[in-house]
Amino acid sequence: MELTATTTVRKPVTEVFAFWRDLQNLPTFMGHLEEVRTTGDRTSHWVADAPFGQNVEWDAEIVEEVQAERIAWRSTGDADVPNAGVVRFVPAPDGESTEVHVGLVYDIPGGAIGKAVARYFGEEPHQQLDDDLRRFKQVLETGEVVRSDGAPWGKRARKEFPQRPAQPLSDAELEKGPDA
Amino acid sequence: MRANTWAGRNKVEVRDVPDPKILNSRDAIVRITSTAICGSDLHLVDGYVPTMQDGDVLGHEFMGEVVEVGSGVAADRLRVGDRVVVPFPIACGACAACAAGLYSCCENTNPNAGISEKMFGHPTAGIFGYSHLTGGFAGGQAQYARVPFADVGPLKIESDLTDEQVLFLSDILPTGYMGADMCDIQPTDVVAVWGAGPVGQFAMDSARVLGAAKVIAIDKEPYRLQMAEQAGHTPVNFEEVDVRSRLLELTGGRGPDKCIDAVGLEATHGSAHISAYDRVKQAVRSETDRPHALRQAIMSCRSGGVVSVIGVYGGLIDKFPAGAWMNRSLTLRTGQCHVHRYMKPLLDRIERGELDPTRIITHTLPLDEAERGFEMFKNKEDNCEKVVLKP
Ligand SMILES: NC(=O)c1ccc[n+]([C@@H]2O[C@H](COP(=O)([O-])OP(=O)(O)OC[C@H]3O[C@@H](n4cnc5c(N)ncnc54)[C@H](O)[C@@H]3O)[C@@H](O)[C@H]2O)c1
Ligand SMILES: [Zn+2]
Ligand SMILES: [Zn+2]
Numbered sequence: 001m002e003l004t005a006t007t008t009v010r011k012p013v014t015e016v017f018a019f020w021r022d023l024q025n026l027p028t029f030m031g032h033l034e035e036v037r038t039t040g041d042r043t044s045h046w047v048a049d050a051p052f053g054q055n056v057e058w059d060a061e062i063v064e065e066v067q068a069e070r071i072a073w074r075s076t077g078d079a080d081v082p083n084a085g086v087v088r089f090v091p092a093p094d095g096e097s098t099e100v101h102v103g104l105v106y107d108i109p110g111g112a113i114g115k116a117v118a119r120y121f122g123e124e125p126h127q128q129l130d131d132d133l134r135r136f137k138q139v140l141e142t143g144e145v146v147r148s149d150g151a152p153w154g155k156r157a158r159k160e161f162p163q164r165p166a167q168p169l170s171d172a173e174l175e176k177g178p179d180a
Numbered sequence: 181m182r183a184n185t186w187a188g189r190n191k192v193e194v195r196d197v198p199d200p201k202i203l204n205s206r207d208a209i210v211r212i213t214s215t216a217i218c219g220s221d222l223h224l225v226d227g228y229v230p231t232m233q234d235g236d237v238l239g240h241e242f243m244g245e246v247v248e249v250g251s252g253v254a255a256d257r258l259r260v261g262d263r264v265v266v267p268f269p270i271a272c273g274a275c276a277a278c279a280a281g282l283y284s285c286c287e288n289t290n291p292n293a294g295i296s297e298k299m300f301g302h303p304t305a306g307i308f309g310y311s312h313l314t315g316g317f318a319g320g321q322a323q324y325a326r327v328p329f330a331d332v333g334p335l336k337i338e339s340d341l342t343d344e345q346v347l348f349l350s351d352i353l354p355t356g357y358m359g360a361d362m363c364d365i366q367p368t369d370v371v372a373v374w375g376a377g378p379v380g381q382f383a384m385d386s387a388r389v390l391g392a393a394k395v396i397a398i399d400k401e402p403y404r405l406q407m408a409e410q411a412g413h414t415p416v417n418f419e420e421v422d423v424r425s426r427l428l429e430l431t432g433g434r435g436p437d438k439c440i441d442a443v444g445l446e447a448t449h450g451s452a453h454i455s456a457y458d459r460v461k462q463a464v465r466s467e468t469d470r471p472h473a474l475r476q477a478i479m480s481c482r483s484g485g486v487v488s489v490i491g492v493y494g495g496l497i498d499k500f501p502a503g504a505w506m507n508r509s510l511t512l513r514t515g516q517c518h519v520h521r522y523m524k525p526l527l528d529r530i531e532r533g534e535l536d537p538t539r540i541i542t543h544t545l546p547l548d549e550a551e552r553g554f555e556m557f558k559n560k561e562d563n564c565e566k567v568v569l570k571p
Contacts, residue, residue: 010276097276131294138288141274143252146328147203148306150316151291165235166309166316167185168200168326
């Protein structure tokens with residue numbers, strides 16, 4: 001499965017590139033990622049929340065890096081869902097913003113895992129990536145993922161419809177934090 | 181706290197809900213001293229805006245006192261104790277839309293941007309108390325409200341103007357003003373305003389302040405037309421006369437130079453036949469909005485004129501007079517108000533006495549009587565023009 005998405009962030013290309021290049025930042029805006037841990041100069045360990053309850057983990061390496069232009073990575077070893085990604089950073093015509101073009105490829109296996117992954121992405125898998133990039137833009141432009149009363153759990157907003165009412169959170173709900 | 185909530189189509193209910201808390205670092209919590217009911221709330225309550233949910237706190241016109249600020253709000257911008265008016269669109273101040281002054285199209289403040297994008301092609305800003313399509317933010321018909329990006333939106337009131345004088349800076353005064361501003365008014369212009377509700381009244385006053393030669397008010401409610409007339413505008417009752425002919429008469433056959441639609445998607449029509457056509461289509465959802473005022477504005481406007489739309493539309497309309505619009509070189513301008521742009525200049529105009537927003541207030545009720553307020557405002561009972569609620 002191949003997904004592409006793009007957004008424009010009103011920040012200089014060096015800053016946008018640097019934020020993405022620090023892969024540990026990815027879970028702040030990517031819906032399915034729990035954690036990315038840098039394990040070496042070009043290697044990292046990724047943890048995603050899986051549709052069937054447990055986490056899926058894999059190692060990845062950066063296979064291409066052109067400063068302020070392009071980052072590409074791919075999973076290594078025998079990942080459950082082998083995957084690869086590339087991001088291109090292009091200065092926007094306004095002279096102050098950066099276009100971010102993302103491409104992801106998932107090599108979805110057959111069998112139960114494959115079915116579960118397909119179900120996880122749903123009928124419109126690109127939406128998840130669109131939403132990821134919206135949050136990416138929010139974090140860079142405003143400093144954090146914006147929460148509302150109806151959609152207080154930033155990374156899950158789209159999946160919860162109907163949402164909780166647009167009415168203040170209870171203390172118990174508040175304690176769950178922004179990524180409940 | 182007490183808050184007025186959406187309780188299904190045609191039903192609002194004041195309930196106990198949790199007090200709001202800081203969710204993002206640039207939030208503030210405001211203790212509300214005055215809030216109001218808007219024509220937009222009627223669209224929500226009448227069920228014309230999708231994604232409302234039972235329990236949603238309503239209200240997007242409010243002001244009060246800051247009682248808490250998040251760690252990300254700089255003290256030179258806002259502090260506890262400040263008296264503020266809160267603009268209804270939530271804007272981040274940092275995206276390209278905000279940088280261009282298009283605050284109601286802010287790219288970062290709608291957590292449900294994906295849904296808004298599906299409906300509108302591109303997402304729009306978060307709005308208080310205005311459906312989940314615009315983010316699912318609790319509104320301000322309540323004792324307290326959480327205000328995101330509190331360092332961007334709220335306008336501090338440092339003079340001793342009353343709540344009633346400044347409350348409408350939150351929405352309808354800037355909205356009416358933007359309606360006139362988009363008309364690029366010249367001293368020779370005749371400006372016709374469809375709708376003599378609160379928004380229309382302020383569009384008329386703004387057109388006058390911006391120098392229009394004559395301002396015409398079109399509605400069917402005699403008391404609303406009378407209110408406009410008392411403010412110096414020329415009334416036209418669309419249930420009594422044919423609007424287009426009357427407008428031609430009032431403009432020597434030219435048609436108004438500038439036309440403002442301050443009615444929106446629930447317009448009614450003088451002719452029962454046409455009204456029924458749109459009502460049926462609206463009921464079966466093949467048309468979501470009833471655009472009588474917009475159609476009439478386009479047909480009436482002089483060639484080369486401007487039709488400025490501040491009445492709200494939510495979805496699709498039928499029989500849009502594209503031929504008139506195109507062949508007669510009309511300019512169509514519109515938008516949810518970019519309130520942030522207009523608050524300070526309008527505050528100055530209020531202070532100088534050029535605009536008197538209090539003139540439209542007919543009812544002041546305790547928050548607990550919000551339901552009665554909605555009924556009176558919707559059904560035009562007791563000559564109701566604008567209801568202010570006191571939490
Ligand atoms: N653009 C914005 O940012 C913005 C902000 C606030 C309100 N609004 C919209 O402005 C509109 C007016 O708001 P309001 O608070 O004044 O509401 P309102 O319901 O009090 O006023 C609407 C008026 O239009 C009249 N009307 C109905 N059909 C008409 C027709 N065919 N011709 C002429 N008049 C007609 C009604 O009798 C009524 O007096 C609403 O659509 C509201 O949602 C837009
Ligand atoms: Zn309003
Ligand atoms: Zn913005």
